[in-house]
Amino acid sequence: MRAKSSGNKQGPGPAADRTFIEAARRAQIVDAAIEVIAEVGYAKASFTRIARQAGLSSTGMISYHFAGKDDLMREVVAEVMRVADAYMRPRIEAHATAPERLRAHIESNFALMNEHPKHLPAIVEVLTGTRGESSSAREFTAATDTMMNSLVEAVRRGQEAGEFGEFDPVTMVYALRGAIDALVARATHDPDFDAAAHGRQLADLFDRATRRTP
Numbered sequence: 659m660r661a662k663s664s665g666n667k668q669g670p671g672p673a674a675d676r677t678f679i680e681a682a683r684r685a686q687i688v689d690a691a692i693e694v695i696a697e698v699g700y701a702k703a704s705f706t707r708i709a710r711q712a713g714l715s716s717t718g719m720i721s722y723h724f725a726g727k728d729d730l731m732r733e734v735v736a737e738v739m740r741v742a743d744a745y746m747r748p749r750i751e752a753h754a755t756a757p758e759r760l761r762a763h764i765e766s767n768f769a770l771m772n773e774h775p776k777h778l779p780a781i782v783e784v785l786t787g788t789r790g791e792s793s794s795a796r797e798f799t800a801a802t803d804t805m806m807n808s809l810v811e812a813v814r815r816g817q818e819a820g821e822f823g824e825f826d827p828v829t830m831v832y833a834l835r836g837a838i839d840a841l842v843a844r845a846t847h848d849p850d851f852d853a854a855a856h857g858r859q860l861a862d863l864f865d866r867a868t869r870r871t872p
Contacts, residue, residue, distance in 0.1 A: 684723050686712050688733050695734065696776035696846065700787025703727075731784055735798045738781045745770050756816025760868065761861040763809065767838050768857030771845060779846040782839055806831055813868070823870040834864055 690712035695703045705717035705727070714720070724730040746766040753759045771778055785798055813827040837860055845851040 680723065683719065684733070685737075687714075687720055687723060687730070688737050691730055691734050692738065692776050692780045695780040695783045700731075700783040703783075728788070731788060732797050735781060735784060735801065738777045739801050741774055741777055742770060745773065756812065756819065756821040757865060757868065759812065760816070761865060764834070764838070764861040764864060765854075765857040768841075768853040768860075771842070771853040775845075778842045782842050806835065809834075816868075820870065822868045825868065830864075830868060837863075 687708065691703065691708050694707045694711050698707065705720050708730075709715075709717045709720055712720075720730065724733070746763065749766040749769075750759050750762045753762050767778070781798070785802075788798070810827045810831045813822060813831060816822040817824070817827065841856050841860070845853065
């Protein structure tokens with residue numbers, strides 16, 4: 659009985675160890691992919707470059723964990739979205755008024771670039787580099803549509819509450835998204851890019867554009 663009890667106190671078995679190790683390895687590969695995509699672009703983000711960035715001895719480890727590049731890109735999209743949501747949501751929801759939340763949405767995009775400088779450039783590269791019918795492109799499009807629709811509804815509610823002026827919320831939100839993406843793309847080629855300053859300026863611009871006039 660004592661020997662059996664002692665055995666029960668041992669750590670997780672080989673299967674559990676494998677699951678933990680595999681999850682950690684997948685995360686390591688995804689992080690390396692984000693770094694490589696942001697540095698060299700989607701088209702040049704080969705498994706060889708990613709394996710080198712991850713410190714792997716061969717590309718076989720990537721192929722073991724991911725069915726192909728598109729499968730890996732889908733995980734890159736999911737990871738960037740997860741990090742962005744975890745970072746931005748509490749900063750936006752900390753504010754009470756619609757104009758304050760809109761400003762927080764804009765500025766937190768650029769603050770995220772300071773905390774995770776490769777994430778947004780990587781996802782912009784994936785968006786422009788993947789084909790529209792690929793699973794990674796579909797996943798990114800679905801996640802983006804959800805985010806955009808949520809922001810449109812938030813702007814519309816702000817208008818109904820009298821906190822914003824009269825304008826088409828869809829047009830305004832897409833203009834905002836385009837401006838953010840354009841600046842993110844610029845940041846990848848401008849070593850002197852001041853994310854916080856650009857975030858403030860863009861927030862000021864859209865504050866004026868959405869403000870309710872007397």
